[in-house]
Amino acid sequence: MIDVDLSQLPFTLIDDEGRDHVRRGMDIAYFDRDEIIIEMGQVGESVFLIHKGEVAELDPTLPASSARIGHYTAGDLFGAISILNGKSRYRFQAEQECLCYVMPKALFTKLCRHHPDFENFFKQSLSHKARLMTEKRAEGGVTMAGFMLAKVSECMREPLIMDASTDIASAVRQLNDSHADSLLVKTQSEFGIVTKTDLLNGIVLNNYEHSSPVVDVAHFSLVTVTPNQYLFEALVLMTRHKVTRVVVMEQGELKGVVELTDVLSYFSSRSYVVSLQVEQANSLDALAAASQRTPELVNALMAQGVKLRFAMDLLAALNGRIINKAWSFVIPEQYHAQSCLMVMGSEGRGEQILKTDQDNGLILADDSEWPSLADDMNALTQTLIQLGYPPCPGNIMVSNPEWVGTVSQWKNNIAKWVSARDGDSLMKLAILLDAHGVAGNPQLLDSVRAALFERCSRDELLLSYFARAALRFSTPLTLFGSLKKPQHGIDIKKGGIFPIVHGVRTMALERRINATSTLDRLDALAEDGRLDRRFADDLGEALSLFTELRLKQQLQSAEASTEQRSNRVVVQELSSLERDLLREALHIVKDFKQRLSHRYHLEYS
Structure with a gap:
């Protein structure tokens, strides 16, 4: 039995018995420098897991300067797609002396039959693989504290509803009897909301009679969410709109109310503490003190495995x-x-x-x-x-x-x-x-x-000029093989983030999309039919991956000034799964740039 580390994806998707079969069925093979391991068009016969050395994935149909489309190092796996597709689309060639664990086709196909998740891993999009990585981190001891998984439906309260003609005195009694802080007021056409503070101000400051209708003190500009939205999104909305509750609606029907206290029962209070400090600041010094705590919040959110999109939304609101x-x-x-x-x-x-x-x-x-x-x-x-x-x-x-x-x-x-x-x-x-x-x-x-x-939006010539900037920087796929030292790295902003941001910005300009967030623009473009939903999701996950990798680098040098913050990511310092995701994400960027080039006629510029 070969002693091989199977603690990484995709081997964590099979059970202990399956992993034992892998160890018993694997062999070890040696490949010399420049030796071809799998030839383009060759029938897939084995899956290779690199123990030592480096392997290049090459497209022989391209010029030598751009033929390298992937690079694999210790812990990386290749050859599975060749088996699933019947033959290899590309050539895999040793760049230096290599030792690989070799899994025969029969064993691989047996694992696929008995463990569908294992097989699906090789067929999944980038967005699915990124979710797997997040779940893996959670299993590794990073608590998510419900940040990503809790839904609004899990903690919303039954709505307390009163007719618009109900008097203020009855509304106060109903709130006290129900131990609630707010109630919803129903008119013929809409719902409004009334809080204890509204009732108090109505009587004390505005001199309303106890017999006055409660609708006189109601607010009708409601901040709403749906039951299926993440609870974290409700927290973002409360921060952005300076409210302590949101109303839950689904297809125009009232479902419930979520109070800030309900949200805090799921989340660390750190984010709320910073929000509260901002709201309570009554001087620039107090505001500066609250502002200085945002890096602390960033570290806390990242440590708890919060999905990057939610973290960005909360920090943008703050x-x-x-x-x-x-x-x-x-x-x-x-x-x-x-x-x-x-x-x-x-x-x-x-x-x-x-x-x-x-x-x-x-x-x-x-x-x-x-x-x-x-x-x-x-x-x-x-x-x-x-x-x-x-x-x-x-x-x-x-x-x-x-x-x-x-x-x-x-x-x-x-x-x-x-x-x-x-x-x-x-x-x-x-x-x-x-x-x-x-x-x-x-x-x-x-x-x-x-x-x-x-x-x-209708100026084709301008859009062509505008889109051209997305192609300004090359996609750093062919640089992987030359990154030998930790101080080297790829510029993830130029090679990954900027092409997505500016390409999506261009499409949003053409389609008159008001959203400014790249992820929201991608959603709008998918709904508009301008982008396939799966490809839009993969672009969003690629952007999130690039941003997260850059953020990790920047947090490691948190003492540095803004000018010293690095946009460079050293590939050798990434985990095997992160390298796999990065490589796939950069291929998606390359594909997106080709689509932009075709749509805006950039091949002629």
């Missing part, structure tokens, strides 16, 4: 609240309704995990009058620096007059950039396309975005 609070401290209230503060870049897309440079701008109503505008914008920039948001090296900040203007001025800028179509103009269009309003009047941004869509 950063938005911090910036909104700073705005309220610095900007006089009379200017709030006639202006919109927008954040752009990764913050605008909601994809910022660690704080990065400021990327912000200001939209003013055409009839606004703001004599102290320049001074106030300089003060806001300095305040954000105080809160841990460094100044933008490209000077894309409200302290730069170029990024402050009325609605009409912004529309004129868009027309000028579209006409110029040079690199700087296209960059500015991309920056504006990712803008998200965090303070002031969001309708001003809606007006500017509508003008951006009107100018660009």
Whole structure:
């Protein structure tokens, strides 16, 4: 029996007896440097697990400079797809002397018959494999504390409903009898919500009589979720909208209510503590203290295995609240309704995990009058620096007059950039396309975005110029074999993140999609039929993988300044499964770039 480590996927998908069969049925084979292990077109006869050495996956139909499409090192497995497909699509060749464990076809097919999950692993998309990796981490001792798995339906309360004509006194008695903090008010056409605080303010501050109808103190702008949404999403919504409860609706039907206290019974209170500190901050010093705790929250979320999308949503909501609070401290209230503060870049897309440079701008109503505008914008920039948001090296900040203007001025800028179509103009269009309003009047941004869509979405020539940037950086698949030293690595931002973000941004511009998050844009493109749902999911998982690998690298050097944060990932430091996922994710990027090239005629540019 061969002593081989079978503690990694996909061997964890078979039982102990199956793993014993593997050890008894495996052999060891030696391959010399440059020896072909599997030839393209060869019938699959064995599965190989590398013990020592490196193997290249080659496409002999391509030029030598681009023939390498994969690279395998110790712990990697290859040859299974050749068996499942009948023959090998590519050549596998030893790059140096190799020792491999060899599993014969008969044993592999027997394992597939008896363990469907094992067989399915080789047929699954990137998104399924990424989920397996997350589950594996949880089994390895990283507690998820329900972050990913808990659904709203698991902890929603039965709704307490009262007719709109019910008097306030009866509503108070009903709340006390039910030990509830809120009730829903039913009118002929909609539901409203009333809390104990609303009732108290109605009687004490607004002088309502005890006999007044409860509908007079109700709020009808409800924050809603569905029963099947993740509970973590409810927490994000509460943070974003500054509420302590959400109403559960399904296809227009009321299902229940989720209170913040219910959510906290599932989650570590750390995220709420930071949110609470932000909301309770009554000075810039207090706000800065809360802001400084966000890296601590990032570490906690990552340690607990929270799905990256949820973590990004929560941190985007928190950063938005911090910036909104700073705005309220610095900007006089009379200017709030006639202006919109927008954040752009990764913050605008909601994809910022660690704080990065400021990327912000200001939209003013055409009839606004703001004599102290320049001074106030300089003060806001300095305040954000105080809160841990460094100044933008490209000077894309409200302290730069170029990024402050009325609605009409912004529309004129868009027309000028579209006409110029040079690199700087296209960059500015991309920056504006990712803008998200965090303070002031969001309708001003809606007006500017509508003008951006009107100018660009049907302009085929502009879209071609705009999309071209997605192909600027090569996909680093062929670099794997040369990464010998830990200090080397691949630039995951240029090679993986940017092509997905900008390619999806281009498609969103063409389809007039208002969402700014890349993952939300992918969902919208799939619903629109512009992307196959499976491919959209795989692009989203690839982006999440790249972001997580980069975040790990950055958290390891958390003491470094923003400028020193690395976008490079050293392949040799990754686990076997992570290398497999990275390789597959980069193939998806390569495929996406080919699709972009075809759609926007980039092969002729």
